[in-house]
Amino acid sequence: xxxxxxxxxxxxxxxxxxxxxxxxxxxxxxxxxxxxxxxxxxxxxxxxxxxxxxxxxxxxxxxxxxxxxxxxxxxxxxxxxxxxxxxxxxxxxxxxxxxxxxxxxxxxxxxxxxxxxxxxxxxxxxxxxxxxxxxxxxxxxxxxxxxxxxxxxxxxxxxxxxxxxxxxxxxxxxxxxxxxxxxxxxxxxxxxxxxxxxxxxxxxxxxxxxxxxxxxxxxxxxxxxxxxxxxxxxxxxxxxxxxxxxxxxxxxxxxxxxxxxxxxxxxxxxxxxxxxxxxxxxxxxxxxxxxxxxxxxxxxxxxxxxxxxxxxxxxxxxxxxxxxxxxxxxxxxxxxxxxxxxxxxxxxxxxxxxxxxxxxxxxxxxxxxxxxxxxxxxxxxxxxxxxxxxxxxxxxxxxxxxxxxxxxxxxxxxxxxxxxxxxxxxxxxxxxxxxxxxxxxxxxxxxxxxxxxxxxxxxxxxxxxxxxxxxxxxxxxxxxxxxxxxxxxxxxxxxxxxxxxxxxxxxxxxxxxxxxxxxxx
Amino acid sequence: xxxxxxxxxxxxxxxxxxxxxxxxxxxxxxxxxxxxxxxxxxxxxxxxxxxxxxxxxxxxxxxxxxxxxxxxxxxxxxxxxxxxxxxxxxxxxxxxxxxxxxxxxxxxxxxxxxxxxxxxxxxxxxxxxxxxxxxxxxxxxxxxxxxxxxxxxxxxxxxxxxxxxxxxxxxxxxxxxxxxxxxxxxxxxxxxxxxxxxxxxxxxxxxxxxxxxxxxxxxxxxxxxxxxxxxxxxxxxxxxxxxxxxxxxxxxxxxxxxxxxxxxxxxxxxxxxxxxxxxxxxxxxxxxxxxxxxxxxxxxxxxxxxxxxxxxxxxxxxxxxxxxxxxxxxxxxxxxxxxxxxxxxxxxxxxxxxxxxxxxxxxxxx
Numbered sequence: 001x002x003x004x005x006x007x008x009x010x011x012x013x014x015x016x017x018x019x020x021x022x023x024x025x026x027x028x029x030x031x032x033x034x035x036x037x038x039x040x041x042x043x044x045x046x047x048x049x050x051x052x053x054x055x056x057x058x059x060x061x062x063x064x065x066x067x068x069x070x071x072x073x074x075x076x077x078x079x080x081x082x083x084x085x086x087x088x089x090x091x092x093x094x095x096x097x098x099x100x101x102x103x104x105x106x107x108x109x110x111x112x113x114x115x116x117x118x119x120x121x122x123x124x125x126x127x128x129x130x131x132x133x134x135x136x137x138x139x140x141x142x143x144x145x146x147x148x149x150x151x152x153x154x155x156x157x158x159x160x161x162x163x164x165x166x167x168x169x170x171x172x173x174x175x176x177x178x179x180x181x182x183x184x185x186x187x188x189x190x191x192x193x194x195x196x197x198x199x200x201x202x203x204x205x206x207x208x209x210x211x212x213x214x215x216x217x218x219x220x221x222x223x224x225x226x227x228x229x230x231x232x233x234x235x236x237x238x239x240x241x242x243x244x245x246x247x248x249x250x251x252x253x254x255x256x257x258x259x260x261x262x263x264x265x266x267x268x269x270x271x272x273x274x275x276x277x278x279x280x281x282x283x284x285x286x287x288x289x290x291x292x293x294x295x296x297x298x299x300x301x302x303x304x305x306x307x308x309x310x311x312x313x314x315x316x317x318x319x320x321x322x323x324x325x326x327x328x329x330x331x332x333x334x335x336x337x338x339x340x341x342x343x344x345x346x347x348x349x350x351x352x353x354x355x356x357x358x359x360x361x362x363x364x365x366x367x368x369x370x371x372x373x374x375x376x377x378x379x380x381x382x383x384x385x386x387x388x389x390x391x392x393x394x395x396x397x398x399x400x401x402x403x404x405x406x407x408x409x410x411x412x413x414x415x416x417x418x419x420x421x422x423x424x425x426x427x428x429x430x431x432x433x434x435x436x437x438x439x440x441x442x443x444x445x446x447x448x449x450x451x452x453x454x455x456x457x458x459x460x461x462x463x464x465x466x467x468x469x470x471x472x473x474x475x476x477x478x479x480x481x482x483x484x485x486x487x488x489x490x491x492x493x494x495x496x497x498x499x500x501x502x503x504x505x506x507x508x509x510x511x512x513x514x515x516x517x518x519x520x521x
Numbered sequence: 522x523x524x525x526x527x528x529x530x531x532x533x534x535x536x537x538x539x540x541x542x543x544x545x546x547x548x549x550x551x552x553x554x555x556x557x558x559x560x561x562x563x564x565x566x567x568x569x570x571x572x573x574x575x576x577x578x579x580x581x582x583x584x585x586x587x588x589x590x591x592x593x594x595x596x597x598x599x600x601x602x603x604x605x606x607x608x609x610x611x612x613x614x615x616x617x618x619x620x621x622x623x624x625x626x627x628x629x630x631x632x633x634x635x636x637x638x639x640x641x642x643x644x645x646x647x648x649x650x651x652x653x654x655x656x657x658x659x660x661x662x663x664x665x666x667x668x669x670x671x672x673x674x675x676x677x678x679x680x681x682x683x684x685x686x687x688x689x690x691x692x693x694x695x696x697x698x699x700x701x702x703x704x705x706x707x708x709x710x711x712x713x714x715x716x717x718x719x720x721x722x723x724x725x726x727x728x729x730x731x732x733x734x735x736x737x738x739x740x741x742x743x744x745x746x747x748x749x750x751x752x753x754x755x756x757x758x759x760x761x762x763x764x765x766x767x768x769x770x771x772x773x774x775x776x777x778x779x780x781x782x783x784x785x786x787x788x789x790x791x792x793x794x795x796x797x798x799x800x801x802x803x804x805x806x807x808x809x810x811x812x813x814x815x816x817x818x819x820x821x822x823x824x825x826x827x828x829x830x831x832x833x834x835x836x837x838x839x840x841x842x843x844x845x846x847x848x849x850x851x852x853x854x855x856x857x858x859x860x861x862x863x864x865x866x867x868x869x870x871x872x873x874x875x876x877x878x879x880x881x882x883x884x885x886x887x
Contacts (some may be wrong), residue, residue, distance in 0.1 A: 145565070148561075162557050163628050166561045166564045166565065260565075264568040265568070
């Protein structure tokens with residue numbers, strides 16, 4: 001149950017409904033951030049989209065406010081003070097500063113840098129002198145790297161220490177950012193407490209009866225060490241309160257800050273290394289090759305004219321070739337292996353699907369061949385009509401695929417089916433052959449790689465920058481440092497599934513059959 | 522193949538930045554703290570453009586013929602310093618002097634003579650500003666050393682160990698460590714006595730005529746120019762002062778070598794003193810090193826500067842003067858002609874070099 005806080009301020013009263021909604025959503029978000037993640041069944045499905053419970057419930061009313069992006073820069077001056085003096089002394093000094101500010105400036109809503117820089121000169125001077133009466137100028141010197149004389153000469157005059165060079169200033173700011181980036185860190189929560197405290201001093205917040213936890217949190221927070229158990233209760237309350245006080249109207253400094261500090265510092269990209277070592281043996285591959293050889297050599301008559309064995313051995317060989325290409329070219333950690341693996345999985349499913357449906361559709365293997373060659377015919381016809389520029393340097397060898405399209409019958413007798421094979425979508429095929437788990441995990445995941453969707457690109461081709469001043473952005477991995485995890489374990493899994501399936505249809509040497517069964521287990 | 526568009530944009534922006542200060546500097550209205558603010562602004566400017574600078578420098582090839590003004594702090598437009606460099610290559614780069622001089626504005630360095638530093642700083646600032654105003658699409662101000670030094674501990678190690686080795690090698694008959702030598706040679710005179718005449722002749726700090734002065738005079742007048750020498754004397758032994766004076770030029774020379782090799786730049790060394798030390802350092806460079814390949818260009822450029830009276834070409838205008846040299850491949854013609862006289866052009870007498878140079882210049886300029 002959420003208690004509503006009433007804010008007393010002319011600026012807010014006219015927007016009460018929206019404001020309270022913001023408070024509710026911010027309160028709930030704070031609470032939810034420590035709860036479990038939603039299950040799939042909790043999501044609401046609507047017109048092809050699975051909406052999170054939050055998004056579905058709040059709709060357009062929900063607006064996210066990022067502590068790091070929007071608010072950290074505004075209060076980094078407080079962070080520098082707390083870091084320099086330590087928590088206890090720092091909080092005391094800030095309390096004194098805030099008390100003096102409260103008395104002097106009735107209009108100041110919150111002690112953000114945007115608000116301070118927007119003050120008139122005399123108020124700014126008072127503000128800076130108030131701070132300097134309580135702290136050494138060196139504490140806020142780092143900020144003169146982002147607030148330059150052209151931005152506010154009064155600030156740079158008051159807080160510049162000439163012995164501190166630009167590199168030292170940037171380093172101190174970056175260290176402070178590191179402490180504060182996480183909105184739930186102790187340091188961030190201390191600052192957020194001070195923001196709340198300032199509003200209390202300015203009589204902007206009042207507490208109704210019954211809000212015992214909140215009032216206790218506010219009154220005891222400064223006197224309680226972070227390792228005290230009670231802080232596990234106090235900290236979320238403080239953060240919830242602070243979120244409701246945010247006013248994005250005066251927030252221009254944050255953009256300026258991130259731009260300045262970001263441009264002045266270099267990216268420090270990091271990549272992840274998989275430390276799982278795999279004992280890889282190519283025995284399964286060798287056994288599979290032998291098995292196919294055995295099938296082909298012992299079924300020559302069928303191979304002369306039967307589509308079933310032709311298709312099955314063809315699919316098997318296709319999978320084996322993909323497997324071999326991955327392993328012998330050392331591609332197990334590559335992007336391309338994901339697309340290749342997806343193809344292996346889909347080929348396996350097509351085989352199982354045809355085996356399952358061959359009774360009801362005895363010509364299913366012919367249909368499969370016809371379907372595939374119809375796809376090739378489409379390319380040939382398109383090329384003839386639209387693409388004169390295809391030459392021998394392109395990888396699409398039109399004469400060859402044209403010959404394939406016409407190999408058993410003229411193309412005038414070959415239709416082009418533009419739907420999925422057998423007019424059944426791929427997901428249904430997985431379900432029909434009881435391999436839904438393969439679809440949900442592997443197929444779904446590797447499809448991202450085949451289609452170049454952003455998750456796959458982030459995982460394989462972008463590096464996270466470890467520089468706190470860059471807000472942990474991502475940059476392209478142009479030096480190819482990031483490798484992906486080893487795919488051979490899963491390739492073996494699919495290969496052994498495939499061989500086990502085939503070994504139930506065709507006779508293969510006993511020792512091989514046994515080894516396929518063992519590897520499948 | 523270099524791409525110049527980002528560099529030209531940066532030059533425009535840098536000019537706009539310096540434009541904010543030029544009147545104050547010319548009017549001598551700057552206080553010490555104003556210099557520090559400005560240096561911070563310049564540092565911030567270059568920091569924001571580091572990636573673009575790095576890309577540019579890392580993609581230069583020797584074929585691009587990018588000349589790098591080494592061993593000098595400023596172009597010196599008033600004395601036609603830009604004309605001197607023109608024969609050396611197609612793009613002219615020089616280290617941002619403001620960044621180079623910023624180290625002397627460190628308040629912790631109480632031995633630096635601030636008044637001299639400021640006087641010198643103003644001079645180079647105005648020169649840099651004028652270069653940007655008149656020639657920023659031809660001469661590029663880039664903080665090459667600053668960029669090269671970033672995350673470059675290897676460079677620091679090479680510089681320090683290289684310099685130390687060189688000084689130790691001057692005393693080859695001693696086979697002592699630095700500390701032992703410092704103990705042994707307590708005065709400049711004792712150092713002077715132990716060095717051979719050949720080496721002593723090459724230990725110069727101001728100009729070539731230094732080699733006629735006693736070592737003491739050479740060192741003291743050199744260090745007094747930029748430092749509070751009395752203060753230094755209280756903190757350092759004479760051997761240490763000797764090493765400090767030498768270090769300055771040895772480090773410069775090794776740095777020129779490192780930067781030129783790394784970024785495929787052709788160094789143009791204006792200073793006779795630095796050129797002297799550069800020859801000493803590169804005397805030991807591997808024959809296969811790219812620096813050896815361009816040593817002829819470096820040598821010719823130096824000779825060109827020493828021999829030619831550039832005042833003669835003032836009316837021609839710098840751009841015309843330069844384009845004529847480039848379009849007619851004058852430098853290569855000169856090298857070819859000299860090689861027809863002697864394969865090792867560095868052995869050719871200066872009068873013969875001068876004659877060849879003037880013959881070529883007369884051919885292309887009225």
